[in-house]
Amino acid sequence: MNEAQRHLQGKVAVVTGASSGIGEAIAHELSAAGCSLVLTARRAERLNALCAQLPGPAVPLSAAIDEPATAQALLELAHRTYGCADILVNNAGMLVSGTLETIDLDGLMQMTRTNYDAVVRTSYVFARAFKQQGAGAIINVSSVGAYLSHSSMGVYAGLKQAVEVFSTALRVELKGSGVRVGTIAPGTTETEIFDRLRASGQPVRADQTPALQSSDVASAVRYMLEQPKHVSMARVLMVSSSESV
Numbered sequence: 001m002n003e004a005q006r007h008l009q010g011k012v013a014v015v016t017g018a019s020s021g022i023g024e025a026i027a028h029e030l031s032a033a034g035c036s037l038v039l040t041a042r043r044a045e046r047l048n049a050l051c052a053q054l055p056g057p058a059v060p061l062s063a064a065i066d067e068p069a070t071a072q073a074l075l076e077l078a079h080r081t082y083g084c085a086d087i088l089v090n091n092a093g094m095l096v097s098g099t100l101e102t103i104d105l106d107g108l109m110q111m112t113r114t115n116y117d118a119v120v121r122t123s124y125v126f127a128r129a130f131k132q133q134g135a136g137a138i139i140n141v142s143s144v145g146a147y148l149s150h151s152s153m154g155v156y157a158g159l160k161q162a163v164e165v166f167s168t169a170l171r172v173e174l175k176g177s178g179v180r181v182g183t184i185a186p187g188t189t190e191t192e193i194f195d196r197l198r199a200s201g202q203p204v205r206a207d208q209t210p211a212l213q214s215s216d217v218a219s220a221v222r223y224m225l226e227q228p229k230h231v232s233m234a235r236v237l238m239v240s241s242s243e244s245v
């Protein structure tokens with residue numbers, strides 16, 4: 001084990017959206033790196049099965065991330081179970097897209113609460129605790145979509161851009177405190193996030209071009225977290241080498 005890998009050994013990481021896709025892969029990656037985990041999403045069965053599979057300690061919290069109480073409950077569960085929290089990965093998210101005439105407005109508002117409001121609340125709750133302890137890391141999962149203008153995906157793109165801007169401001173506010181904040185903006189990644197689009201007959205980028213795998217994104221997240229304390233991986237943009245963005 002080299003110096004960078006030792007950095008994550010014994011750390012306590014909270015991962016949101018861990019029941020599938022990128023979040024599930026991050027849970028595998030961080031558990032293999034020696035982290036103790038708190039994993040959250042709504043689907044309890046998936047979380048329980050994942051916790052049982054992982055090589056290291058992991059506890060589930062089945063909850064909606066857009067419920068205001070969930071952020072504090074995650075912090076408390078980490079402290080109750082492991083005595084501390086060191087890392088937060090804000091990964092839970094959804095994708096609602098469509099044309100002016102067809103887009104689901106209630107779905108859009110749910111996406112706003114999940115992809116932005118919950119990221120802000122969870123980041124603040126953990127950043128306050130991390131600042132008090134003088135150490136911690138927050139990774140917020142953004143998207144390559146933040147840098148694109150697709151007419152059918154404007155709200156998703158806007159929310160991911162807001163995550164980027166918010167995270168940068170938080171990183172700067174916390175400079176010198178021992179708390180690091182970064183974002184990762186993955187390109188198209190083959191996950192269940194596209195199921196809703198497929199069900200409504202909308203075109204799916206992952207079906208047209210070879211996509212990233214969740215494990216690619218997870219290993220980049222691990223790399224960001226393995227950096228020595230004086231390095232802040234502020235923003236990572238990663239796309240499939242076949243993607244035209």
Ligand code: NDP
Binds near residue numbers: 016187
């Ligand atoms: P998945 O649909 O596979 O995973 C989404 C995760 O978020 C699930 O674990 C889901 O759990 C959880 N989630 C969604 N809504 C809520 C909610 N209200 N409360 C709690 N948990 C919730 O998609 P991905 O793995 O692709 O997405 C992960 C992140 O990556 C998202 O932020 C997405 O925007 C981002 N991303 C994805 C890309 C892609 O091409 N796939 C590209 C760029 C970014 P459950 O349903 O059990 O609650």
